[in-house]
Amino acid sequence: MALIVQKYGGTSVANLERIRNVARRVMRTRQQGHDVVVVVSAMAGETDRLLGLAHEAAPRPSEREVDVILATGEQVTSALLAIVLEDMGCRAKSYLGHQVKIATDSVHGRARIRSVDSFKLLADLKEGVIPVVAGFQGEDEWGDITTLGRGGSDTTAVALAAALGADLCEIYTDVDGVYTTDPNVCERARKLRRISYEEMLEMASLGAKVLQIRAVEFAAKYKVPIHVRSSFNEEEGTLVCEEDEEMEKALVSGVTYDRNQSRIELIRVPDRPGVAAKLFQALSHAAIPIDMIIQTSSAEGQYANLAFTVSKTDFPKALEIAKEIAQELGAQEVLSEEEVAKVSIVGIGMRSHTGVASKMFQTLANEGINIKMISTSEIKISCIIEPKYTELAVRALHDSFELQKEEG
Amino acid sequence: MALIVQKYGGTSVANLERIRNVARRVMRTRQQGHDVVVVVSAMAGETDRLLGLAHEAAPRPSEREVDVILATGEQVTSALLAIVLEDMGCRAKSYLGHQVKIATDSVHGRARIRSVDSFKLLADLKEGVIPVVAGFQGEDEWGDITTLGRGGSDTTAVALAAALGADLCEIYTDVDGVYTTDPNVCERARKLRRISYEEMLEMASLGAKVLQIRAVEFAAKYKVPIHVRSSFNEEEGTLVCEEDEEMEKALVSGVTYDRNQSRIELIRVPDRPGVAAKLFQALSHAAIPIDMIIQTSSAEGQYANLAFTVSKTDFPKALEIAKEIAQELGAQEVLSEEEVAKVSIVGIGMRSHTGVASKMFQTLANEGINIKMISTSEIKISCIIEPKYTELAVRALHDSFELQKEEG
Numbered sequence: 001m002a003l004i005v006q007k008y009g010g011t012s013v014a015n016l017e018r019i020r021n022v023a024r025r026v027m028r029t030r031q032q033g034h035d036v037v038v039v040v041s042a043m044a045g046e047t048d049r050l051l052g053l054a055h056e057a058a059p060r061p062s063e064r065e066v067d068v069i070l071a072t073g074e075q076v077t078s079a080l081l082a083i084v085l086e087d088m089g090c091r092a093k094s095y096l097g098h099q100v101k102i103a104t105d106s107v108h109g110r111a112r113i114r115s116v117d118s119f120k121l122l123a124d125l126k127e128g129v130i131p132v133v134a135g136f137q138g139e140d141e142w143g144d145i146t147t148l149g150r151g152g153s154d155t156t157a158v159a160l161a162a163a164l165g166a167d168l169c170e171i172y173t174d175v176d177g178v179y180t181t182d183p184n185v186c187e188r189a190r191k192l193r194r195i196s197y198e199e200m201l202e203m204a205s206l207g208a209k210v211l212q213i214r215a216v217e218f219a220a221k222y223k224v225p226i227h228v229r230s231s232f233n234e235e236e237g238t239l240v241c242e243e244d245e246e247m248e249k250a251l252v253s254g255v256t257y258d259r260n261q262s263r264i265e266l267i268r269v270p271d272r273p274g275v276a277a278k279l280f281q282a283l284s285h286a287a288i289p290i291d292m293i294i295q296t297s298s299a300e301g302q303y304a305n306l307a308f309t310v311s312k313t314d315f316p317k318a319l320e321i322a323k324e325i326a327q328e329l330g331a332q333e334v335l336s337e338e339e340v341a342k343v344s345i346v347g348i349g350m351r352s353h354t355g356v357a358s359k360m361f362q363t364l365a366n367e368g369i370n371i372k373m374i375s376t377s378e379i380k381i382s383c384i385i386e387p388k389y390t391e392l393a394v395r396a397l398h399d400s401f402e403l404q405k406e407e408g
Numbered sequence: 409m410a411l412i413v414q415k416y417g418g419t420s421v422a423n424l425e426r427i428r429n430v431a432r433r434v435m436r437t438r439q440q441g442h443d444v445v446v447v448v449s450a451m452a453g454e455t456d457r458l459l460g461l462a463h464e465a466a467p468r469p470s471e472r473e474v475d476v477i478l479a480t481g482e483q484v485t486s487a488l489l490a491i492v493l494e495d496m497g498c499r500a501k502s503y504l505g506h507q508v509k510i511a512t513d514s515v516h517g518r519a520r521i522r523s524v525d526s527f528k529l530l531a532d533l534k535e536g537v538i539p540v541v542a543g544f545q546g547e548d549e550w551g552d553i554t555t556l557g558r559g560g561s562d563t564t565a566v567a568l569a570a571a572l573g574a575d576l577c578e579i580y581t582d583v584d585g586v587y588t589t590d591p592n593v594c595e596r597a598r599k600l601r602r603i604s605y606e607e608m609l610e611m612a613s614l615g616a617k618v619l620q621i622r623a624v625e626f627a628a629k630y631k632v633p634i635h636v637r638s639s640f641n642e643e644e645g646t647l648v649c650e651e652d653e654e655m656e657k658a659l660v661s662g663v664t665y666d667r668n669q670s671r672i673e674l675i676r677v678p679d680r681p682g683v684a685a686k687l688f689q690a691l692s693h694a695a696i697p698i699d700m701i702i703q704t705s706s707a708e709g710q711y712a713n714l715a716f717t718v719s720k721t722d723f724p725k726a727l728e729i730a731k732e733i734a735q736e737l738g739a740q741e742v743l744s745e746e747e748v749a750k751v752s753i754v755g756i757g758m759r760s761h762t763g764v765a766s767k768m769f770q771t772l773a774n775e776g777i778n779i780k781m782i783s784t785s786e787i788k789i790s791c792i793i794e795p796k797y798t799e800l801a802v803r804a805l806h807d808s809f810e811l812q813k814e815e816g
Contacts, residue, residue: 016464050484056424057488058495065494068487068502072480076458079476080465086473087466094476098506099551143507 007157042073063108074134097137104138111146151212162222177237268332415565450481471516482542505545512546519554559620570630585645676740
C-alpha cells in the first residue's frame with residue numbers, strides 16, 4: 001500500500017464527463033489499496049477566460065487581484081471533483097491553497113512555494129477521506145492569494161507529495177509521457193520509460209512542455225518520483241526519478257528544439273572589463289531573460305564579439321537596448337536575426353562519454369546545416385541554426401544517436 | 409466625515425460597465441470626505457450558473473462543496489471592482505470572507521455570522537485604501553467556506569458596519585427603496601422615507617424581498633441604520649432605523665402579500681394534550697417551516713380543528729405527513745388547499761391603536777373577500793384568502809389605510 005499524489009491537468013477535467021472519468025480513476029487507485037491525495041487544475045480554457053475578464057476590467061490589472069480571480073478556476077474544479085467522488089460513494093473534501101497552508105512568497109502570478117502543512121490531509125487520509133486540493137494557488141504571509149504561474153498545479157502536486165512523504169506523484173496530462181523528441185516532428189520519436197530529474201529539467205527548459213520546471217526542481221530536491229502519464233488511457237507513462245545505472249547507458253535521452261528564439265550580436269566591442277556586465281545589466285533591468293551568451297575575442301585581443309539569444313517576444317526591446325549600449329561601448333555594429341531556432345541534445349550519459357558534441361556537429365554538417373552558435377552544459381549541447389532546418393536537424397540527430405531504440 | 413459601508417447587489421455589478429458605475433459612485437462618496445468599505449454580490453446570474461454546475465455534477469451535491477463553488481462568484485466581483493477602482497486611480501484591495509475573518513457557524517448554505525475582525529479593514533482605511541469585501545461568504549471554525557443564503561451579502565454589509573462602528577450601511581439594489589406595497593400591484597404604492605427595524609422585519613419575512621431578514625435582525629441588534637436605495641439613480645431611498653415619534657403616527661406602514669402558500673387542516677382531532685406537538689414535531693423533523701397555525705375547539709370541547717400553512721413547495725410532503733399523523737390521532741379528515749394567498753398589514757402604530765384589525769376585516773368584507781385564516785402579531789395582521797383576490801385585497805387595504813399619503 002502506497003501513498004500517491006495524483007494531479008489532473010486542465011484537459012483531464014475539461015467538463016463533467018471527464019471529471020467523472022477522473023473520479024473513477026481515483027477510486028480504482030483506492031481499490032488497489034493505495035491512499036490518494038488529488039490535485040486539480042482549472043477546467044481547460046477557464047484560466048484564459050478569467051484572465052480575459054481581468055484585462056477587460058483594466059489594461060494593466062493589479063497582479064494581486066488577478067490572482068484572486070484566477071484562483072477561482074481551480075476552486076470550482078476541486079469542489080466539483082469532490083462532489084462527483086461523494087456521489088460515487090467515496091468520502092472526499094476539497095481544499096483551497098490557504099486551507100492546507102500552501103505558503104508562498106508574494107510574487108503574484110509566479111509565486112514560489114515555501115512550505116505546506118500536511119496536517120489536514122493526513123487526518124483526512126486516516127479517516128478514509130480523499131482530499132482534493134486546488135492546484136496553482138497559495139497564500140503569502142499577508143494572507144493574500146497567490147498563484148504559481150502556468151503549469152503551477154504540477155508544483156502543487158510535487159510539493160504536497162514531498163510534504164506528505166508520498167511514494168509517488170502521478171501527473172495526468174493529455175500526452176502519454178516524455179518522448180525522445182516531438183512526435184509531430186519525428187515519427188520515430190519514442191516514449192521514454194525513465195528519465196532523470198536533471199535531464200527532465202533540461203528537456204523542460206528547452207521546450208518540452210510536459211512539466212513545469214519548478215515542479216521538477218522541487219521533485220529533484222525532495223527526491224519525489226514523478227510518473228507523467230495520460231488520463232485518457234491506461235498505459236504506463238514516463239517515470240522522472242533519480243538517475244540509475246540503466247539510464248547512464250544511454251548517451252543521449254532526447255532531442256529538443258525551440259523555434260521561438262532571436263539572436264543579437266555586438267561586433268567589435270572594445271575588449272575591456274565590465275563590457276558584458278554593462279550590456280546584461282541593462283537587459284536584466286528591462287526584465288528580459290537571456291538564454292545563450294557567447295563572447296569571442298579577436299586575434300589581436302583588442303576587440304570582442306558579444307552574441308546572445310532572447311525569446312522572440314523580447315526581441316524588439318532587447319535590440320533597442322543592445323543598440324544603445326553598443327553606442328556607449330563604441331562597438332562597430334549590431335547584427336541581429338529575429339528568427340533563429342535552437343536544437344539541443346540532452347543526456348546524463350554525456351558526462352562520462354567523449355565525442356558526443358563532435359558527433360552532433362558532424363550530423364548537422366552532413367545535412368548541410370550551418371551552426372550559428374553553440375552552448376553546452378554538463379548534460380546538454382545546444383546549437384542555434386536557421387529555423388527552416390529545425391525538423392531536418394531534429395530527425396537527423398534522433399537517427400544519429402539511435403533514440404528510436406528501446407532503453408536498457 | 410462619516411464611515412459608510414456600501415453594498416452593491418448582483419444587478420448593480422452585472423457586467424463591467426455597471427462595475428465601473430459602481431466604482432464611480434464609490435469614488436464620489438470618497439470625494440465627499442467619507443471613508444468607504446464596499447461589499448459586493450456575485451454578478452447577476454452567476455450564483456445560479458454555479459449552482460447549476462454543482463447540481464449537474466450530482467443530484468444532491470455536498471453542501472460543503474456547493475459553498476466552495478458558490479463563493480467564487482463574489483470572489484471574482486470583489487477583485488474586478490478593486491481592479492477598476494485602481495484603474496481609476498483609487499487604491500483598493502479585495503478581501504474574501506476568511507481574509508477578514510467573517511466567522512460563521514457550520515450550517516452550509518445558510519450560515520450565520522458570529523464575528524468579524526475589522527483589523528485589516530481599519531488598517532486599510534487609515535492608509536487610504538478602499539477595501540472591497542466579497543459578500544455572502546464566511547468561514548467556520550474548521551476553516552471551511554460557508555455561505556449565508558440568498559441575500560447574504562446584505563448581512564455581510566450590516567455585520568461589517570456593526571464591527572466597524574460605521575455611521576451608515578447603504579444597500580444598493582435595483583429598486584428605489586421600500587414601498588408601502590408592491591408597485592406592480594398597486595399603482596398608488598409610495599416609497600417610504602423611513603421604516604423601523606421591526607416593521608422591516610415583518611415586511612421582509614412577508615415577502616417584500618428588498619433586504620435579507622437576517623441583515624435586518626443584525627442591524628436592529630447593533631443599531632446600524634440601513635439606507636436601501638437604487639444604484640441606477642441618485643434618489644434617496646428608504647432609511648431603516650430605530651423607531652421614532654414620526655413613525656409612530658403612522659398606523660400602518662405597508663401592505664404585503666405572498667401567493668406562495670398552501671393550507672392544510674385536520675378536522676375533528678380528539679382534543680387531548682400533545683396533539684399539536686405530535687403533528688408539528690413530525691413536520692419539523694421533515695425540515696418543513698410552518699407559517700401560520702390555528703387551533704379551534706368544538707363547542708363540546710372534545711374535538712379540535714388544527715389548521716396550518718406552509719410554502720407551496722413543501723405542500724406535497726407536508727400533506728403526506730399530516731395524513732399519517734391524522735390517522736394516528738384519529739382525526740376525522742384532512743382538508744387542504746394547495747393555493748392560497750396571504751395578505752398582511754404591518755405597522756408599529758398598531759401597538760397603541762385599536763380598531764386596526766376590524767378595519768382590515770371590514771375592508772376585505774366590503775370587497776366580498778372571504779377570510780380563511782387570521783393570525784396577528786404585535787405589529788402585523790395577516791389574513792389567508794383565495795389567491796384570485798390578492799391584488800384586489802392589496803389595493804383595497806392600501807386605500808383604506810390611506811398609505812398613498814406622505815408620512816409625517
